[in-house]
Amino acid sequence: MRLDEPSWWYATEGSQVASRLLSPLGSLYGWAVERRFRTAAPYRAKLPVICIGNFTVGGTGKTPLSRFVLETFAARGVVSACLTRGYGGSLSGPVWVDRARHAAREAGDEPLLIAKDARVMISRDRAAGLAAIERDGGVDAVVMDDGLQNPSVEKDLTIALVDARRGFGNGHVFPAGPLRARLEFQLGRVDCIVVIGEDPPEGPSPVFEHLKKRFPGPVLRGAVMPRGETEWIAGARILAYAGIANPGRFFRLLESFGPVALQSRAFPDHHAFTEKDAASLLAEAEATGAQLATTEKDLARLAGTTRTLDKLRERSRTLPIEVTFDERDLVRLHSLIDGALKVGARG
Template identity: 50%
Template structure:
């Protein structure tokens, strides 16, 4: 989908006000689903990484960062994902070398490149499949699922865009929220504010608001490159992205010194066509430019034919990671240790 710009207006406009009753109904249905749910307690501790809004906030990079922290404690982990955008219902262990985004979704492919990843639309069934897998794990990291009551979570983290916050504060379709903010805040143990890649005084506004309204930890993080970036300045760049907030990716490239000749944005989880690929390849040829995209977008190009296959071969992905401030990383480690320790005590 391509989100409406008025979702992130400073205040609800006429369209948002018109849709507000529908949003209120949607929000009440989410709350009712939680009230009626019988959540399954998995054999391993569940760490859920989610977000309050539709669209991208940096959830997948945070999930990968959490996995790294878990590994640093000497614990094993696996990712559990719904497999949004894929055709398989699961349970299915993702093979990043053989599976395609159209089958398993683009985010699970990125996760599977780092840690064992299972997709399953039924989260409880997915947790059971992980528990009975070939190698038991110490921790299950649930990618997305903040609004899913199917599993008991031992630690719930929400990541929010520090620049955009929660937009006009209304629930879908009147705004970007997946459920009323107050209800969602009650579900989480900590909030990670993704401040992007550039410094801005305005980026502290939503974090300050959260610290007033949320009693738990509010942690700061930034987008940093996951590898060398010198190659970005070796030639002009044609950048494209089909993610929740393409502008954040373009801003990251600019902050790293890329000479952006063109910035082409597509809807989130876009299925690239031959026409899309031809447009980008022609742009690159006419400017003798390097084609740069996100890891998620390049993953969706894999397995294509004709111009799509050529674009996959020519495009370079910029790996990024979400890095927490040193003090906040220590706080997150303490939260993970506490969640794992509480589960171990209950098992005795």
């Protein structure tokens, strides 16, 4: 099921009628999520499981944070793997991602991206995927990507991300709003919240202060920063395109590095680019003398496709990103990860 978000989820005005009309469906959807947790018999793994998720439909930075945790493990000599459902791909798993063999249409763009630096297990049945990781051996810890609303696996640490600008939108449950279940219910299932991204134009993010008062656990601030060189952006003409849940964040990041002109083209989340899309972008870049720029996820979806899409991939540059924390919050996050490793080491 596609979950492309309507703009009125985050609109300050004009969304009340649609929200009211859809609120009965939202109540039913939220009830179904909660019922799954009440009736579930979650799998208890012998390995520590750290879950990265979000309260809302759409992107908040789960993939960069999952990569951050995986890199943290690697720096400590902890062998870890990522467990994901492989959204957007055809593989149901359990199967290890092989970048030499799998394309995005099979594995999904996020698993391919994460698999650049870590082992990735795709499994629509998360419990079966976790059991497969244990059977294959050689892994000390598991990072479960986008698993907050999945009750099939016990987690030792659950971290939820919230976008500093968008927050919880209109505060209603899907499809009346972006929440995946009632907020109070979801808050009770997480150990830590990371408010991520830049503040809204009007000032410091009210979401951060609101959560600090409402949530008893740690609420951290994370920033999305470029990873690698950015000199190619300043003074250049840029034609940026993105098929992710929150393309505006990517476009604003590019804008912050001072291009002389920036044109942006937004596509639906996990968009499967067509020959027509590629030809149009290539023609526009040629006509305006612009450098094509896109996200790492979008570039992953272009690999192993048609000649025109391969040409678009070759002519596009990416702006890799990473999550960063100030020293105080980094220490707190590392402490939570250490605690999960100790509690989750069941032998």
